Amino acid sequence: MKLFSCILTENDCYRRGARITPKGVMVHSTGANNPWLRRYVQPDDGRLGKNTNANDWNRSGLDVCVHAFIGKTADGSVAIYQTLPWDRRGWHAGSGRNGSANDGYLSFEICEDGLADRAYFDKAFRAAAELTAYLCAKFGLDPGKDGVVIDHSEGYRRGIASNHGDVSHWLKKFGRTMDDFRKDVIRLGEVENMTREELEALVDERVKKALVGADTTASDWAREELQQAKEHGITDATRPRGYATREEAAIMVERLRAALTK
Numbered sequence: 001m002k003l004f005s006c007i008l009t010e011n012d013c014y015r016r017g018a019r020i021t022p023k024g025v026m027v028h029s030t031g032a033n034n035p036w037l038r039r040y041v042q043p044d045d046g047r048l049g050k051n052t053n054a055n056d057w058n059r060s061g062l063d064v065c066v067h068a069f070i071g072k073t074a075d076g077s078v079a080i081y082q083t084l085p086w087d088r089r090g091w092h093a094g095s096g097r098n099g100s101a102n103d104g105y106l107s108f109e110i111c112e113d114g115l116a117d118r119a120y121f122d123k124a125f126r127a128a129a130e131l132t133a134y135l136c137a138k139f140g141l142d143p144g145k146d147g148v149v150i151d152h153s154e155g156y157r158r159g160i161a162s163n164h165g166d167v168s169h170w171l172k173k174f175g176r177t178m179d180d181f182r183k184d185v186i187r188l189g190e191v192e193n194m195t196r197e198e199l200e201a202l203v204d205e206r207v208k209k210a211l212v213g214a215d216t217t218a219s220d221w222a223r224e225e226l227q228q229a230k231e232h233g234i235t236d237a238t239r240p241r242g243y244a245t246r247e248e249a250a251i252m253v254e255r256l257r258a259a260l261t262k
């Protein structure tokens, strides 16, 4: 996860300085075709690039601000920028009949592009899942619990946000849903919460499986000769893509020697 920091200290939201105790994460996307972080996040740190239109969010007079942005840096790679202290009250959700998600939800914007580029979609939402998992772990939030990880459109349906379609409208274009997104967040959290022993056991199991070659079938180029080797008693031809141990190799050579010296 590439997490950088560029706090928008000129934004009135930052200056107001109200605090929250985070109880969830609300995911947003910008609703405008401009994937470049520099559109919103300034000043240029040498990585963002410079916004020459003076319309970034690091200025007074705006009624919006979020805790982080995800988008492209000047070199085109996808990065995450923290833009408010995590315990600052953001201005991102508006309000509904049950109040406002600004009171308690961490928030970030994913910079939209034309919503047709699968590669950018995958990278941006991967970063979004990583950031969400990171925030859930940091603040002790359970992403599997109802209402903890939601997008703006779900916030609207719950009566705690204004009527916007993000980010489900974007997910839908690539056959995904917020439920899929939450599953990604939960999976990332599980890996993050593994003990060293659990992680080592998992790696050991994977490596062992690869070495043994259980349930593998022979490659096309090897099938015929492998069958011949089996008929000649050199190998039993099981687990064909597994690795041979020194004792197995020695026995195969010994069988060949015995056959040749018969």
Ligand SMILES: [Zn+2]
Residues within 6 Å of the ligand: 027, 028, 029, 092, 152, 164, 166
């Ligand atoms: Zn939104």
